[in-house]
Amino acid sequence: MRLSRSLALGLLVVLGTVPALGQPAGRQAVVATVEDDVDVTMGELRDRAERIFYRGVMDPTEQLRIALKEATLERLKGRDFFRLGYDEEPAFLAGLGPRYAEELLVAYYEQTYEEPFLNEDAIRAQHEAMGRVVFYRQIVLRKPPGATPATLAALRETVEEVRRQLDEGASVEALVARYSEDEASVRTGGLMAPVTWERSTRSPMMAVTFRLEPGEALSLDRGDAFVIVVGERVEEVPVPPLAQVRPRIVEVQRGRYSEQANQAYYEERQATVDSTTVRWNDEVVSKIVEWARTPGFFETDYAETVRAHVAESGDAVVFTDSAGELRLSELPRLIGEVLAVSRSSGRHSVLFVRDYLLEAVRADRMVDVALELGLDEELMRPGTPSPVLAEAFEQYYDRKRIEARLPEPTEPALRAFYEAHADSLFYQLPTVYTEVIERETEAEADDVWARLQAGTPFEDASDRRLRRSFGRTRDGEIVARFIQEPPYLGEVAFGLGEGEVTGPVAYDTPEGRRYAVVKATRRLDERQLGFDEVRERVVEAFTEHHRERLAAEVEAELRERYAVEVDEALWARVLGGPQ
Incomplete structure (x- = not known):
């Protein structure tokens, strides 16, 4: 804003x-x-x-x-x-x-x-700043609706505690897993999209984050939450000519x-x-x-x-x-x-x-x-x-x-839709849900495994656990679900019974070799789901199907009615080459 x-x-x-x-x-x-x-x-x-x-x-x-x-x-x-x-x-x-x-x-x-x-000086200063890209992690402590002064004071104390632990050298990822209440960033260990000069212009928070140095931490009040941002690294990027970006x-x-x-x-x-x-x-x-x-x-x-x-x-x-x-x-x-x-x-x-x-x-x-x-x-x-x-x-x-033209989800219409799509939309493929304790070194993973063998419950062995689920398609391929990454631990997950734990397992990622201890928390067997048990899903899928159909019809009609001219030469340069 x-x-x-x-x-x-x-x-x-x-x-x-x-x-x-x-x-x-x-x-x-x-x-x-x-x-x-x-x-x-x-x-x-x-x-x-x-x-x-x-x-x-x-x-x-x-x-x-x-x-x-x-x-x-x-x-x-x-x-x-x-x-x-x-x-x-x-x-x-x-x-x-x-x-x-x-x-x-x-x-x-x-x-x-x-x-x-x-101001010309300000314009030139901004041009120079375009060569900077800041990578950072964040820890989010949300304010409850209608928070009392006492609640806010307690949250501020938590912020200070997190800052104290950071000053003492605590792992940012560990603090994210323990304290952060933002699910999306928790999945990445708090790592957010890097802040370019362009992003720094979008909000006060991005402007402040853009000035972070590696290891520097700042506490910000976002209105709905207290946010602790920690500089990860700063990279340099080429700066376009001033005349081009002025x-x-x-x-x-x-x-x-x-x-x-x-x-x-x-x-x-x-x-x-x-x-x-x-x-x-x-x-x-x-x-x-x-x-x-x-x-x-x-x-x-x-x-x-x-x-x-x-x-x-x-x-x-x-x-x-x-x-x-x-x-x-x-x-x-x-x-x-x-x-x-x-x-x-x-x-x-x-x-x-x-x-x-x-x-x-x-x-x-x-x-x-x-x-x-x-x-x-x-x-x-x-x-x-x-x-x-x-x-x-x-x-x-x-x-x-679109919305005013959606068909009514009558019982006959829903059952007909279910029958037409039962084999695709309402067929349950085999799925395994897991929790993963991941470490960067084999020694760290061995230490986790040793504590588990000594009787430490899996949930207490680490305050930073990744949730991964895997499915097996009808052609036998294992895929990661709900996240865009290869199914690194898919074979391992399907080899576990519900509640079983295994490890340490070594696997390679673009960031390097990782070691994991894996627990299968839930397994779903392959089967056809009945209409009555998925009726709410049928209503949602029926409505969304017709919404997408009507949206496509409206878009086709609009693109037929009105002219859209694209600067193909510029667009090819933007995309990185002839298209």
Whole structure:
């Protein structure tokens, strides 16, 4: 999330509001164009490719191919969205909620305050930093929802304990296995995708991580969790000529905090409400506080509650200032369309409610300024520069063209689907689930084995155990399941009975020889699964089958209706050669 976008929304911490923001494509090399006027840039494709990596696609070329396909499809849906008039449907507009106002404020901030603040020295410094790639590991300690101060204090103590152990030379992988609560990174010993200069521009956490040196550890508060990042190593990569990457650096510089820009925007926003002349109607404020303390008010009930009160008691003034007034009847629009309250209804104070109302009115008046500049026309169109709105267009389009046309999962339809796919989707192949204690040296593995032979339970022999499962296909091939790696221990696993342990077993990986002690925790025999025992899976597979069918039909129709031009020469260079 770009920091300038948080600032542009001007949200107070006390309100507990969190904007949902993306990163615009900016000025980049254009890889593809839809209907001659909607571009797909290289910067966007790289962003998408990184997210596709976390979907389990490891090949960089395939990541980019998928990214191009998805990006052009998003543009096609956006164009058809407007052709069909979905942008004028009340259900779409209501579903946007405050996101549209947020994006108008972002666009205003970017146009008015970002562009003037570019610095040649900063551009050259960023160009030099492009030659650095940082590898790191992370340990994640999640904050429970509604964590009390005592709970947070205990978590901070745990963070300090982890830092102490790191300072004393403890293995990062061991600490990840013991403390980290992020399942994806636990599977890699905490090792994350390396931080390039490009990734460092995406978030404050990545920016800080990008400055790590090998062995250096930092503790970060991510909001939902405390994260300890530890530098693994730093590698150098070739840096493109400054002339080639200058547009991207300029884009990043525009997206970063500039103290002068922030202060100027803050002052303009604050001035939209004249605090020296604000006069509150305490009786009405007390009524709003009463509602705010009622479960469900901010979540679902605010519109009907306010409407009923206004119908019965009249439309009272909430506050006035020299620039205007806020009436009670406007409150539902402020909550639903201008500034959301993410903190649930509960014991809210008069101060909280007043702060919220002032911020909502400030946002509303700033939205009016943005509308006067015509920024709504820039945003509400095919090829919108707002990734938030582009996603909203696509989601609504999919609801109308795909989800609404899904067939009903009736009993006859489900049974017919089961019969057609029983041999493929609902046939249980032989499977073995294992836990693995892996070591880099034979001596370490022998030590683990000796402790097991002396009676130590497998679960106590190591606080770092890998979970691996293996299946045997119908042609006899053993494959690793749920992870993209060769089935190093597959033969060993199938040679074990449930609960049996063996080792140490030596095997070679791209990182070198490894030694493992393996326990088979569960075995599943090969058999045909009956309809009744997999009925829920049949419903899911039936729905997904038809969703994919309809999605393919819609995509084919869109690519037939609209022209997509790809810069084949550039695309071949991006992929590393002629395709």
